[in-house]
Amino acid sequence: MDTVYENLVFDDNGLVGSQCIDCKEYFFPKTKSCSNCSSVDMTNKNFGTKGRLWSWTTQNLAPKAPYFLHDIKEDYQIYGVGFIEMPCGVKVKSRLQVSTVKFEIGQRMELKTSLLEKPNGETLPVFEFRIEKE
């Protein structure tokens, strides 16, 4: 699996975080040490591609810099932000793809890799979750 950016690892097979070898707690993104028990023995953990929506909101205004698309003033695309509860119990903060279906806590969500694109062709890879297709 590719490291996309710094400690961010994902592809269509899942989102990768860390698990503490000592206390078994999970973290996202990958981390060097455990904020629960202070251990430095961490292992990679693939959280998979599916989870449930634990909480959500929408970003109705363009975030300021350093948001990748902060200078795109026209045709601002509202995106969602949520915590996805993964099967192992950890809740991961993620962008959410908005659609005509309203978000509801408990919805089944699936991972979708995507790209933020500027008009000049510059891109930034992102992971997003969307409401699972029936």
Add this chain to the structure above:
Amino acid sequence: MERVAIIGIGLHPFGRTPGMSGLDQGVFAARKALDDAGLKWSDIGIAFGGSRSSGHAMAATNQLGLTGLPFINLYTGCATGGSSLFAAANAIKSGAAKYAMAIGFDKHERGAFSPSAKNNDIPSWVSETGLMVTTQFFALKLQRYMHDYNISHDTLVKVAEKAFKNGSLNPNAWRKSIVSYKEIAESKMINDPLRKYMFCSPAEGGAALILTSETEVRKMGVKAVFLEATEMRTKNYGSFEVYDTCLAANIQPTATSNAAKAAFESAGIGPDDIDVLQIQDTEVGAEIMHLAENGFCKHGDQESLIQNGETLISGRIPVNTDGGCIANGEPIGASGLRQVYEICLQLRGQAGSRQVLNSPKVGYTHVYGSPGVSAVNILATS
């Protein structure tokens, strides 16, 4: 342990003051506090101060006087004022000085804060992909809370309505006009479920407090407000705090709950003994959730509490009588001290048209800041 007393309070009005720097506003507040205490700047033996956007707090000594005192700059996000007071109170307890000052000021640019990922040990992709906006945290926490505890949208509007109503009674507030229910409920959506008039905004202002020991108060023969408890906590593992990129499977109580519990234990009283309170209301949901986190009601009871008007100035537990952060705006360095200033006015019976009736005797303040810091105070007249 000897009790700590507040013998001087000073404030520069919050809002926008063209022609005055943030530091100027802090100096103004410091001079007001010195006058209130009947002291000179050279009497102050130690000071703790903070500012986010207006430079080093210690630079205020250029205007106040270079007396050589120990002056410590500190910064704990929006909880900076609470931390300055916590440090100053502990300096008095330790006997480090006879008189201590906690001072804070700021002058922020318009618009939301743009927090630095790097300064918070968070990878830069989090902010670059649009996941590090402070207001998102408030909305995510509130959305889940409304779902778990049946808090209505109507209650959110009522909290904002109260803030502007109280602000209209406060000559030092930024927002002094009443905003109608309809205007709040129909204002622009920022982060669902939170709308424009439900948020506080970064602003300007200054505040200062002067502390001494109970022994000194008796010697001076002055009136004082006593700090029955001052506690500060940072986030513990498993709590849901601002900027978190993941949450633990088992969510734990917040830094706020822990600081509140410690303060009540230390003061030997409970939430039912508090007559007037200040609760961090960065937005309406924060006031609602923090009420329960601080122990003033059970989770979910806010719905009936607020619908029944119990948090109004005329209610059973008056909350944010000066309009709180929503009507005053938030100059980060000063905000937590503004809360204590208001409680001192209320306990001294000097709050004018927003005075809580029946002579309140015990007050409470709670401030919250990133990345998960909470400072609370219990104050009493005797």
